[in-house]
Amino acid sequence: SQTIHQWPATLVQxxxxxxxxxxxxxxxxxxxxxxxxQAAGRGLQLxxxxxxxxxxxxxxxxxxxxxxxxxxQFILSSKKLLLSDSGFYLCAWSPSGANxxxxxGSGTRLTVV
Amino acid sequence: xxxVTQPDIHITVSEGASLELRCNYSxxxxxxxxxxxxxxxxxxxLLLKYFSGDTLVQGIKGFEAEFKRSQSSFNLRKPSVHxxxxxxxxxxxxxxxxxxxxxxxxxxxxxxP
Numbered sequence: 001s002q003t004i005h006q007w008p009a010t011l012v013q014x015x016x017x018x019x020x021x022x023x024x025x026x027x028x029x030x031x032x033x034x035x036x037x038q039a040a041g042r043g044l045q046l047x048x049x050x051x052x053x054x055x056x057x058x059x060x061x062x063x064x065x066x067x068x069x070x071x072x073q074f075i076l077s078s079k080k081l082l083l084s085d086s087g088f089y090l091c092a093w094s095p096s097g098a099n100x101x102x103x104x105g106s107g108t109r110l111t112v113v
Numbered sequence: 114x115x116x117v118t119q120p121d122i123h124i125t126v127s128e129g130a131s132l133e134l135r136c137n138y139s140x141x142x143x144x145x146x147x148x149x150x151x152x153x154x155x156x157x158x159l160l161l162k163y164f165s166g167d168t169l170v171q172g173i174k175g176f177e178a179e180f181k182r183s184q185s186s187f188n189l190r191k192p193s194v195h196x197x198x199x200x201x202x203x204x205x206x207x208x209x210x211x212x213x214x215x216x217x218x219x220x221x222x223x224x225x226p
Contacts, residue, residue, distance in 0.1 A: 005155075034213075037123035043218035059213075074201065090156055099125045101205075102214060 002027035002109065003045040006091045008107030013112055019064075019078040021108050023091030033074040034102065035066055038088040050074060051096065086112045115140050117206050119217035123138040126194045127225050134205030134220050144206040146187040147214065148178055151201045160202075163187060172196070199224045 006023045010097050013019060024035040025031050046059045048066035056066050067075045074091060088109050092102040116139045126132050138144060145164050149157040162170025168180040178189045187204060204217040 044216045049213060088154075093155075101145070101159055101162050101207075102157075103159070106148075106156045107154070109154065111221060 002103065003104045004093055005101055006108060007105065008108060010109045011111070013081050013110065015112055016080045019076070019081050019085070019110070021076040021089055021091075021110075023074040023076075023105055024072055025074075025093045027070070028093070028095065030071060030096045032096055033068065034092040034094075035074065035076050036090040036092065038107075040087070044090070047069060048069055048076070053108075057078065081112045083112050085112055115144075115206065115208075115215050117204050117215050119202075119204055119220050121220045122218070123221045123223065124226075125190040125223040125225055128196050129138050129193050132139045132189075132191045132194045132198070132222070134218060134222070136187045136189065136214075137185050138187065138204075138206045139185065140208070143182065144208055146178075146180060147205040147207075148172065148176070148187075149205060150174075151203065151219075155199075157203060160189070178218045182200070194222075194224055196224045196226070198205060198222060 003026045013085050018032050037047055038044050038046045048058055050088045051052040051067055069104045088107050091108045094102050115122055121136055143167045147162045148160040150160050151157045160176050161170050163170050164182045165189045171177050176191050180187050182224040201221045202221045207214045
């Protein structure tokens with residue numbers, strides 16, 4: 001069966017520090033991968049999605065970047081965090097070429113101080 | 114533009130009472146439709162999905178949803194709410210092929226004793 005792992009679960013980082021959040025999927029190949037952010041009391045904002053290795057699409061201009069160095073690995077990064085980067089970050093995957101909905105990871109709570 | 118609307122930000126239901134959460138979509142064609150549930154600090158879990166066919170779909174945890182094309186709605190229902198159902202519920206929609214799900218802003222369900 002397919003599983004998605006996301007870590008760390010919580011992170012407190014000072015303003016201006018770098019960020020790296022990792023997401024991996026097991027039990028499938030060539031998944032579509034997604035990064036979402038959920039700010040307090042707000043809905044889900046799609047940040048990035050990827051349909052293959054090295055293929056990244058950005059949905060909103062921001063202080064963050066994403067990379068997909070391996071088929072089932074998706075990384076969210078920042079060189080210098082801002083206070084506004086605080087939030088709950090969710091990774092998700094879906095089968096390529098089909099719409100069966102997303103499977104989400106358990107999320108990372110990022111607090112920038 | 115494609116959109117999903119959840120008109121209720123908060124809903125409070127007494128334990129044992131019935132529940133209906135509203136979802137309306139705006140798409141060029143009939144989209145695929147989903148309901149997700151999110152417990153505090155957790156990722157999103159798929160409750161049910163509609164692709165085609167029977168307009169009443171059954172999901173996990175005793176939930177069901179009805180697709181009404183004439184009303185562009187996909188409302189979530191449960192006949193008897195349990196305290197453990199308190200969570201945030203998201204409606205989402207997508208198209209065939211590779212797609213990015215469009216999420217509603219969520220409805221927070223509170224269950225009173």
